[in-house]
Each structure stands twice: as C-alpha cells, then as structure tokens.
Amino acid sequence: MIRPVVYVLLLLLAQVSYSQSPKKPLRIGIAGMAHDHVHGILNKAFRQTGQTDIEIVGIAEPNRELAEKLAKQHGFSMSLVYPTLTEMLDKTKPEAVTDFGPVVDHKKTVIVCAPRGIHVMVEKPLATTFADAKQMAELVKKHKIQLLTNYETTWYGSNHKAYAIANTDKSIGDLRKIVVHDGHQGPKEIGVSNEFFAWLTDPVTNGAGALFDFGCYGANLSTWLMHNQRPLSVMAVTQQIKPDIYPKVDDEGTIILTYPKTQTIIQGSWNWPFGRKDMEVYGQTGYVFTVDGTKMRIRFKDDKSEHTAEATSADVPATDPFTYFARLIHGETKPDELTSLDNNIIVMEILDAARQSAKTGKAVKL
Structure with a gap:
C-alpha cells in the first residue's frame, strides 16, 4: 500500500517528467525552393543533431532538378517532394507552410493554405503589390491563420x-x-x-x-x-x-x-x-x-x-525564425x-x- 505522502511525491515527479518531455515538432511543408534562404530551414531540419522544434513533412517544388540538387546537398529523401503545393498539402497534412519561392507566389500560397487552416511564413517582402498584400490579409482574417514575414x-x-x-x-x-x-x-x-x-x-x-x-x-x-x-x-x-x-x-x-x-x-x-x-x-x-x-x-x-x-x-x-514560428503556432509566445x-x-x-x-x-x- 502506497502512503499518501509517497503518492503525492510520485504524482509530482510524474508531472515534472511530463512537463519536461520533448514537445512534438511543428509539422512544416515547404512551398518552393528557388529562394536561397531555403538552406536555412534545410540545415535546421536535416543537419541539426538532437531534438528539433520543426519537422519537414513535405516539399512542393516543380523543378525536379533543383529539388534533387538540394536533396543531395542536405540529405533528405526525394519522397518528400511533390510537384504542386496542393498535392503536398493533401498527402502530408502540414500544420504550417514556409514559402521559399518567388515573392509573386506568396499570394498563391496563402490562397491555397488559408482555407485549410494552415499557417504561412514567407520570406521578405510580403508581396509584390499592396493590392496582393491586402487580399492576403483578408484571407488571414477570414480563416484565422498566422501569416508571418521573415526578415533576417x-x-x-x-x-x-x-x-x-x-x-x-x-x-x-x-x-x-x-x-x-x-x-x-x-x-x-x-x-x-x-x-x-x-x-x-x-x-x-x-x-x-x-x-x-x-x-x-x-x-x-x-x-x-x-x-x-x-x-x-x-x-x-x-x-x-x-x-x-x-x-x-x-x-x-x-x-x-x-x-x-x-x-x-x-x-x-x-x-x-x-x-x-x-x-x-x-x-x-x-x-x-x-x-x-x-x-x-x-x-x-x-x-x-x-x-x-x-x-x-x-x-x-x-534564436531563429523557425523556432519562433513553432512557438507561435503552439501558443508558447505571442506575435x-x-x-x-x-x-x-x-x-x-x-x-x-x-x-x-x-x-x-x-x-x-x-
């Protein structure tokens, strides 16, 4: 029979152990790889040792040759790569997407992701026109997602x-x-x-x-x-x-x-x-x-x-935009x-x- 004091101590230890257990990494999809800043997230996801706060579950890149070059360089499987953003989202179900394509494509990414409740982070700047930016903001408000712009x-x-x-x-x-x-x-x-x-x-x-x-x-x-x-x-x-x-x-x-x-x-x-x-x-x-x-x-x-x-x-x-993105989506920090x-x-x-x-x-x- 466990004494009450011992039971309380065991319960406290279990709670501490649970609170210190690694959190699940944010499931991220990559939209496009034609921006050289993509090396930052690829290094973090595939080269960093130990516990990471993100997991790349899918990549949308129509340029197969580019994807193969980066896969060889960073050591990820081509099974992660899909020809279109829609197919990648359907097959891998990410929580969030980071866009590393041309700036003009940022709006297209938000148009596809927002109705699915998928959060988006784009490289700077937000868009190529003020009109596109306002349309993106309307989608964010309607579908209640986060849309971040990453500046170094x-x-x-x-x-x-x-x-x-x-x-x-x-x-x-x-x-x-x-x-x-x-x-x-x-x-x-x-x-x-x-x-x-x-x-x-x-x-x-x-x-x-x-x-x-x-x-x-x-x-x-x-x-x-x-x-x-x-x-x-x-x-x-x-x-x-x-x-x-x-x-x-x-x-x-x-x-x-x-x-x-x-x-x-x-x-x-x-x-x-x-x-x-x-x-x-x-x-x-x-x-x-x-x-x-x-x-x-x-x-x-x-x-x-x-x-x-x-x-x-x-x-x-x-320490980096992807850690911040993960904390934001998981409710661990405010915008x-x-x-x-x-x-x-x-x-x-x-x-x-x-x-x-x-x-x-x-x-x-x-």
Whole structure:
C-alpha cells in the first residue's frame, strides 16, 4: 500500500517528467525552393543533431532538378517532394507552410493554405503589390491563420536593443531621424544560385530590384520604431548603375519617408562594397547605431563621446525564425510586432508608393 505522502511525491515527479518531455515538432511543408534562404530551414531540419522544434513533412517544388540538387546537398529523401503545393498539402497534412519561392507566389500560397487552416511564413517582402498584400490579409482574417514575414534583421539582438533604448527606455528623446542601410555587392557578384537570380532580377516576380529586395528592411524597421504609424509621404529615387547585369530592374534605391516629426532614409543597394545591414536612430538627445547583429554604438545626452555596447541572445524573441514560428503556432509566445501582418501591410504600402514615386519622380502622399 502506497502512503499518501509517497503518492503525492510520485504524482509530482510524474508531472515534472511530463512537463519536461520533448514537445512534438511543428509539422512544416515547404512551398518552393528557388529562394536561397531555403538552406536555412534545410540545415535546421536535416543537419541539426538532437531534438528539433520543426519537422519537414513535405516539399512542393516543380523543378525536379533543383529539388534533387538540394536533396543531395542536405540529405533528405526525394519522397518528400511533390510537384504542386496542393498535392503536398493533401498527402502530408502540414500544420504550417514556409514559402521559399518567388515573392509573386506568396499570394498563391496563402490562397491555397488559408482555407485549410494552415499557417504561412514567407520570406521578405510580403508581396509584390499592396493590392496582393491586402487580399492576403483578408484571407488571414477570414480563416484565422498566422501569416508571418521573415526578415533576417528580426533576429538581430542589436535591433531589439536599439528599439528598447529608443522606445521602451526613451533614452534618446523623441525620434527625429532613422537611416537604414541594407544590401551587398549584387546578386550576381555574391554568387546566388541561377534559380534565385532568375526571379530576383525580374520586376514581375520580385516587384522591383534592390528597391524591394533591400528597401523592405528599412520599411519594416522604421514602421516598427514608429509604432506602426503610416508615413505621410513616400519619395524614392532608383538607378540602374549596372544595366549590363540587371537590365530589367533597379540596382540602387533610396526611399525617404516623412512622418509628422520624424524622417526615415532607406538605402537599399546592390552596389555596396560589402554586405551590410545596419541602422542609425537619432533622437532629440542622443543616438543609437546598430553595426551588425550584435554590436552597437550609443551616445546619450550627457555623454562626452559615444560608447559601444553588445546585444545578446536574450534580446531577441527566438534564436531563429523557425523556432519562433513553432512557438507561435503552439501558443508558447505571442506575435512579435516586427513580424506582424499589420507592420507588413504598411511595408507593402510604402514599397508600392516608392515604386510609383521612382517612376514619376514625385512624392506619393499616403
């Protein structure tokens, strides 16, 4: 006969053991593999050892040759690959889908997934047009799914620490100017895959060139820093500095956003001498600069000179987008404002207006 005290102890041990048992990984399907960022999820799912928070249950990719190349590289079975998204969903029943196809296909993925109650995460930006973005948002609301847009800079501790300094602690006063620099030497120059290059440099499948590819980062961060406030106007200038390489799209884009008492300058380029994703945030009494994902430069009102700081993993909502996605779907975390649909609808309104402004040479009032 088990004594009452012993019984209680056994019950507590069982509860602790249950709470510490590994949670089931999120069942994910991949829609398209022509975006080179697909290597991130493939590495996590097929090369990471130990317990993982995601499981790839199916892949939709019509380009069999591309799928076979990636299967060989990452060690997954071609039995996971289906020619269409619909067939993959029917056969594998994923809880969520991550889209690594051309940006123009993001809407198609949501159209197929939303009525099935399947959550979606796309690579940045959300869409190629503001109209598509609004249609996607309507489907999300109707079918009550999550739709996230993944930016590399969301997972930079420096950006979250800069936000805290500027908005939570209010250590630099009211914001006056935000300057965001993003880009690299160019897709061809850094050696992207042929499949990625083909759609990235097409105005229909990508929406624009560097203007969309890297302008979206600044629009996302500025909207976040401004608490999802829409700018009053959008002005953009684009150039084709390398028309021999990029004949169809811009390779240089600068966007100016005006707010009632703040201005944002977004510099997206395929002409930097090296890759960069950094930001300058100026307030009335100080500034905070992000140098990379962790390093920062800061100067407050009474400082005689600037000082350096470094962010840690504790400053970001998750170690990677797929872990965050799994936690979100499983109800272990709340939606992050930086990846929110509200933010990214405004981002698309900005990018659409920037494209129009670049064509007409006039500022677009929102």
